[in-house]
Amino acid sequence: MALKTIAGVELEVSEDGYLKDMTQWNDEIAKEIATEIGIELTPKHFEVLNYLREKTEAKESLTIRGVGKSGIVTIKELYVLFPKGPLKFSSRIAGIPKPTSCI
Amino acid sequence: METKEKKPLEKVCIICAKGSLEDVYATLVMANGAVMEGIETNVFFTFFGLDGITKKGMNKLHTATTGNPAMRMPGGLPFPTMLGGLPGVESAVSGMMRKQMEALDMPPVDEFLEMIKAGGGEIYACKLAVDMFKLEKEDLSDEVHSIITIGEFYEMCDGDRTQIIFT
Numbered sequence: 001m002a003l004k005t006i007a008g009v010e011l012e013v014s015e016d017g018y019l020k021d022m023t024q025w026n027d028e029i030a031k032e033i034a035t036e037i038g039i040e041l042t043p044k045h046f047e048v049l050n051y052l053r054e055k056t057e058a059k060e061s062l063t064i065r066g067v068g069k070s071g072i073v074t075i076k077e078l079y080v081l082f083p084k085g086p087l088k089f090s091s092r093i094a095g096i097p098k099p100t101s102c103i
Numbered sequence: 104m105e106t107k108e109k110k111p112l113e114k115v116c117i118i119c120a121k122g123s124l125e126d127v128y129a130t131l132v133m134a135n136g137a138v139m140e141g142i143e144t145n146v147f148f149t150f151f152g153l154d155g156i157t158k159k160g161m162n163k164l165h166t167a168t169t170g171n172p173a174m175r176m177p178g179g180l181p182f183p184t185m186l187g188g189l190p191g192v193e194s195a196v197s198g199m200m201r202k203q204m205e206a207l208d209m210p211p212v213d214e215f216l217e218m219i220k221a222g223g224g225e226i227y228a229c230k231l232a233v234d235m236f237k238l239e240k241e242d243l244s245d246e247v248h249s250i251i252t253i254g255e256f257y258e259m260c261d262g263d264r265t266q267i268i269f270t
Contacts, residue, residue, distance in 0.1 A: 064139065064218065079222045085139070
């Protein structure tokens with residue numbers, strides 16, 4: 001664990017940059033992590049991020065298949081929003097732990 | 104001075120030559136996992152592995168109930184080989200396996216292929232095997248990019264951060 005200042009707030013993050021405490025998350029933090037990855041967030045991105053956060057709060061495991069069935073985006077659109085890391089990057093930006101699913 | 108620069112994988116080329124449920128799923132899970140990590144992915148189905156991409160067979164794959172020493176009864180007792188040979192047993196066991204996989208959010212084969220394709224992975228069929236089993240392009244899943252030779256597949260495996268995986 002390391003401390004990192006994101007959007008003016010000092011936060012505890014894991015080695016690969018995932019927030020330790022998802023309740024500290026806000027839109028500004030999301031935007032700054034996204035910029036670091038090279039993604040510019042749109043309202044559609046936030047819909048996905050909020051979905052992921054809701055599922056995580058409900059302690060449900062996340063899969064890209066689940067996101068594809070959420071009605072928010074198709075799996076193809078998810079890859080367009082978060083290229084090369086549909087679950088990994090979206091989870092990091094959403095301030096939730098690193099995904100543990102293989103699918 | 105020791106350098107510790109990481110050299111992440113850039114490309115995987117996966118070859119699936121066997122058509123049992125577990126062999127095909129091993130291929131699909133690895134391929135989809137690679138796509139999700141942003142790794143360029145090519146999958147080559149050959150010989151009995153073709154069952155994993157034929158419209159007719161892909162969602163009805165079986166796991167072997169004879170000659171499979173790892174097979175267990177529900178509850179963990181060894182599965183008698185004699186029992187595995189009875190008509191219908193392999194179908195029933197395979198159906199149960201598929202149900203358990205579905206419960207873990209593992210999609211059926213056709214949907215899995217779609218997922219790999221949606222992320223930019225490509226699926227190929229082996230020309231020699233397609234000819235041998237007298238199949239046509241129409242018999243294969245729509246997600247199959249094309250029927251190619253092994254030579255053409257090797258050409259796609261260039262790059263010094265590429266790995267070929269044979270399942």
